[in-house]
Amino acid sequence: MIDFTGKVAIVTGAGGGLGREHAHLLAARGARVVVNDLDLGHAQTVADEIADAGGAALAHACSVTDWPEVEAMVARTIAHWGRIDMLVNNAGILRDKSFAKMELADFRLVMEVHVMGAVHCCKAVWPQMRAQGFGRIVMTTSSSGLYGNFGQSNYGAAKMALVGLMQTLALEGARDNIRVNCIAPTAATQMLDGLLPQAELDLLKPAHVSPAIVALLRDDAPSRTILCAGAGAFAAAHVTLSQGAYVGTGEGAAEALLAHWSDVTARGGETVPGSGAAQGRQELEHAGYTRPA
Structure with missing residues (x-):
């Protein structure tokens, strides 16, 4: 059994949906979890749920687009628990519209949240992981980036950018035992409301994706893997x-x-x-x- 006892994880966008399930599963496996969300109430609810289940969690509200706030979250985590072993870059938004009709502001915002949000979090934890000689990072990419999706030029561009970020950080982090991977989830979250039939949504529970996170954060995790996950099925994508x-x-x-x-x-x-x-x-x-x- 994969055991994260003694390890500390930060999960962004964990106030609901996929992030909430990731945080719960990591805590159930023994990890101490920082539950990050833009909304403190949502983050605190998840942290309280973890504590009620016997786990350890710390709620922290901040936008991943704000570099000083991300630095403060990482500093608080180290002050509270002394280390950071795992980072799950899950925070994200949608602003779907065909490219012809899309405002550039919506393109920039999606890129800022997904790409720069992940960059900020990785940059903030990187010195600590290097000093420890251990780090595990998961980026959240998407089939929309890997293969395209109508109406999601902004989201697809951002998600494919995270694959490129993963590829290089995995190379640069190898000597310090920092392994970096991507997950491409398919899950029934608020982002998919109204987009799929209910029968499909019932199969695509967010909890069915989270085992992939555990596999990519383990001590003997691979690096530079793009793991697709949904409905309990898993596949690897390759460039x-x-x-x-x-x-x-x-x-x-x-x-x-x-x-x-x-x-x-x-x-x-x-x-x-x-x-x-x-x-x-x-x-x-x-x-x-x-x-x-």
Whole structure:
């Protein structure tokens, strides 16, 4: 059984929905949990529920878009419990509308909450996790970012940005035993009200997603995993690179590319690169270049 006794977790946007379920499950597994939400009443309710169940929780209200407030939350957590082992970046909002009709202010707001909110929280806990030589971080991405969704250009862009943030933080945190992953949940929260039939909503309970959080925060967790979760089913998504083909350079290269399009885009033998540098290495190899030893 995965046991988080002695560990401290911060869960953002935990006053309801997915965050509430994450916080409850982590506390049930022994973690001391900081329940963050924009609304103190909602955060306190969840913290009280955890305490009533025999767990330990601390309610803290702040917007993840406010860097000084996030710093204060992290400082309070360290002062109260002495460490921070786990961070779940769950806070988010929706401002759905087709791109043609969307106001730029709504695009910026969604990016600010999802992307900069996660950046603020990661930046605030990073020094503590490095000093401890231990840290586990989960970003909340979405199928809307991975695969697109009509009316969610802002949300999709923000959620895919979190995948990029995860990829690099996982590389930079590896030497300090900081592992960073993404979860792509499908759950019946307020964000989906009116968007799906009730029969589907009944299957997509937020609690059915939270086991993925436990798996991604454990001591022997992977890093750079994108775990899709919903209705008790789980899958992994990957950003892959095809084997590609060399078509040459200079005049006529565009036409040569089109002539070899099926070879360039073929899925057979595709790989999951260890870093962005793999793309450049593959391209140079196709061009016949060998890096000197």
